Amino acid sequence: MNAAVEYLSGRRSTSVDELLEFLSIPSVSSLPEHEEDVRLAAAWAAERLRSAGLEHVEILPTGGHPVVYGDWLHAPGAPTVLIYGHFDVQPVDPLELWSSPPFEPQIRDGRIYGRGASDMKANLLISVLGVEAVLRARGALPVNVKFLLEGQEEIGSPQLPAFVAANRERFACDLVLSADGFQWSEDQPQLLIGLKGACGIQIDVRGAKSDLHSGLHGALVANPIFALVGILSSMRTPEGEIRVDGFYDDVRPVSNADRAAIAGVPFDEEQYKNSIGVSELVGEPGYSHLERSWARPMLDANGVWGGFLGEGVKTIVPNEAHAKITCRLVPDQDPDRVIETLRAHVKRHAPPGVTVEVQAAAVRAKPYFIPPDHWGNRLAGAVLTELYGRRPYLTRAGGSIPVCEIFLSRLGAYTVSFGLGLEDENIHAPDEFFRLSSFERGETAWPMLLERLGEHRP
Amino acid sequence: MNAAVEYLSGRRSTSVDELLEFLSIPSVSSLPEHEEDVRLAAAWAAERLRSAGLEHVEILPTGGHPVVYGDWLHAPGAPTVLIYGHFDVQPVDPLELWSSPPFEPQIRDGRIYGRGASDMKANLLISVLGVEAVLRARGALPVNVKFLLEGQEEIGSPQLPAFVAANRERFACDLVLSADGFQWSEDQPQLLIGLKGACGIQIDVRGAKSDLHSGLHGALVANPIFALVGILSSMRTPEGEIRVDGFYDDVRPVSNADRAAIAGVPFDEEQYKNSIGVSELVGEPGYSHLERSWARPMLDANGVWGGFLGEGVKTIVPNEAHAKITCRLVPDQDPDRVIETLRAHVKRHAPPGVTVEVQAAAVRAKPYFIPPDHWGNRLAGAVLTELYGRRPYLTRAGGSIPVCEIFLSRLGAYTVSFGLGLEDENIHAPDEFFRLSSFERGETAWPMLLERLGEHRP
DSSP states (O other), rough: HHHHHHHHHHHHHHHHHHHHHHHHHOOOOGGGGGHHHHHHHHHHHHHHHHHHEEEEEEEEEEEEOOOOEEEEEOOOSSEEEEEEEEEOOOOSSSSSOOOTTTTTTHHHHHHEEEIIIIIHHHHHHHHHHHHHHHHHHHOSSSEEEEEEEEEEEGOOOTHHHHHHHHHHHOOOEEEEEEOOOBSSSSSSSEEEEOOEEEEEEEEEEEEESSSSEEEHHTTTTHHEEEEHHHHHHHBBBBTTTTTTTTTTTOOOOHHHHHHHHHHHOOHHHHHHHHHHHHSSSSOOSSSSSHHHHHHSEEEEEEEEEEESSSSSSOOEOEEEEEEEEEEEEOOOOOOOHHHHHHHHHHTOOOTTTSSEEEEEEEEEOOOOOOTOHHHHHHHHHHHHHHSSSSEEEEEEEEOOHHHHHHHHHHHOOOOEEOOOOOOTTTTTTTTTTEEEEHHHHHHHHHHHHHHHHHHHOO | HHHHHHHHTTTTTHHHHHHHHHSOOOOTTTGGGGGGHHHHHHHHHHHHHHHHOEEEEEOOOSSSSEEEEEOOOOTTTSSSEEEEEEEOOOOOOSSGGGOOOOSOOOOEETTTEEIIIIEEEEEEEHHHHHHHHHHHHHSSSSSEEEEEESGGGGGGGHHHHHHHHHHHHHOOEEEEEEEOOOOSSOOOOOEEEEOOOEEEEEEEEEEEOOOOOOHTTTTTTTOHHHHHHHHHHHHBBSOOBOSSSTTTTTTOOHHHHHHHHHHHHHHOOHHHHHHHHSSSOOOOOTHHHHHHHSOEEEEEEEEEEEOSSSSSOOEOOOOOEEEEEEEEEEETOHHHHHHHHHHHHHHHHHOOTTTEEEEEEOOOOOOOOOOSHHHHHHHHHHHHHHHHHHOOEEEEESSOOHHHHHHHHHHOOOOOEOOOBOOTTTTTTTOOEEEEHHHHHHHHHHHHHHHHHHHOOO
């Protein structure tokens, strides 16, 4: 391992140049005019895998942007790890807020600025460099390695579930290592053990055939806004307790062990309130802030509209009112079942005089949870503890990263998140950057991790 | 009186020509480019008052469109009646839906088509013709008459309250006759005895300093939409019962006499439901449809909005949500007091974690009610009964016509509505028309009414 780290240390400026080259490809997956750039990034990644010593490198069609594959499978008896990453990036607007052009990466004050620096071209390259270094230093890897690098993470990986399911053999593995991740701070590592699922509905309430004069008709007909308001207020309290009949049925209770683990992570309430500009935090009674955020489901209204929205007064009974609702789910909730629960609840609470329709929204992700003592976590945790001199926090995220659940359900393998981003690095925003110190740390971390994983016997 | 009716009958074609001329003036009060046309209509009306024999005819400035005044005050001991009308009209769009140009009036199938025909140039001219006829036939009127013809009814008479208050002496009277009104049907007269008042508020709920990622923040902060929904659902049930603390305090109960009078007016539920396209009527429990519409207050949401209103999904906790609320008021509710009641209720029901603001809306009208047995109603009712061979229905309107309350509060005089429009005459819509048969009936009705009023001693 020392030899591997020395190898990387000896080619640092070359590695950074490679990263600058990779960052200069504007592989924006959401914009059709950059489709060819996404292909160029795929080709760049494939070539980099080859030069690192990976075998069977291929660019595979998915129906959308391509996937890059490569493997090294000469460690019989050792685990097979699938390293996941993506080479696509977010759009760059508002362009005028960038201090330097997003696809002309620059190094300033120990930071590499450019779109995709933190999310996640540096992390991707570090994982490849780690594999290359161990291979060069030892002539072999202690584990079997496969790479799955995709080009459409930033648009929600629409083709990935079917693609992985159709290529189960190729991607079969004991563990997924996602290079797309974050640490808690420069001094404090973390292991991400839970991600929420998601689903949603739109509620459409309709009354008369057109808006009505409120004076002539208001006392005689249902008002779709009040019908909608009645339905919504039956679904959740303003404080955040969900009142949808059956919603909590499949929710795995927060165990004492969960509470203890979550309580081990600090939460600075004042700093948090200041950062988002609220005077008071509000949430489900009976849980701490981080318990609510990490281990309890939530139901939110994302939008509501109906009737007259202009300046001034228009005395109508509107003939329509609508709401968009999304939920964040925890184990063992299933998004399809939750949608049916929501639909049944809304129908049951539809008042007379209006028609109420429920449409499932185009967001559906299962919750993901990896046991904190899973061997992948234990080994990654040992590496992080050695690197940082501190045990990692066991964290969860209120958001959803579908890929973890896709690998779990399609490949039967858990994902350990092992990335070196930090939360202040402006991902999805102007002046995205990545720290050179993180790059350096990653050059040590990945060889260490591969070694440790090689000690495991599945 | 026979002589008066004969006089009008002898000049019918002249009178109709006068109406066609009046209708050809495009006196659209809401459009600045027609300001001069409104002045022309004022001049036309003033000239017509003069030629009818009215005295002291004047065009008076109001700060907005002018008022036309004229009087005949030589009936000592007899009542003084103020005849109210307006010579402005609604805009004409959508122009392409008119069968003939709106300001080139045409007679087809016994109907006069043109903007302002039913609302209300025919009714205005009929009232003047009635006065002229009695004056010509008898050489004198049985009552003292004043005219107040305004040019901004269709924009809400913004200057009228102050104008009437500043001219109390000039307009002092025992009774107002509004020529701007409707009968129930061609065979059934009505007396309008009640109009609702109105007021409103906008509720603005604000949370964080910007929209938030619902996964990262939804479980920790108040959602302004659910905060708004909680407030709204505390204000009214979907069925229409108002739950605002104190809202009903000043509501005059529906008496047995009210119930009996209202029950005397037919309401065709099936026909009504079909006309507006609803399958079911919904309203405050414990009251009939017409009681709800005519004698009970209502609170409606006219618009609601907040968060993401586009296609698809955006998983945010929005940082704002808003609702527009208006109320229809009955005696003895006061719009200013109701606004304070609403404001106090909303503030009391504001949940934690958001700021809630209440703005009063730019609509404020007091309810109006004239006792059914008021002498003006008794005498007008007798005329209608004689004309139609049926006693008039005692009706009310769910809408608000501020002028009645303005005259009551500024002049201390009740308004009797005495117009001959019918509800199918497309007012405010393309192909507005007025029936020649109604014109003819009006030529009989107004001389009869003036005679009857002359018998009253104030």
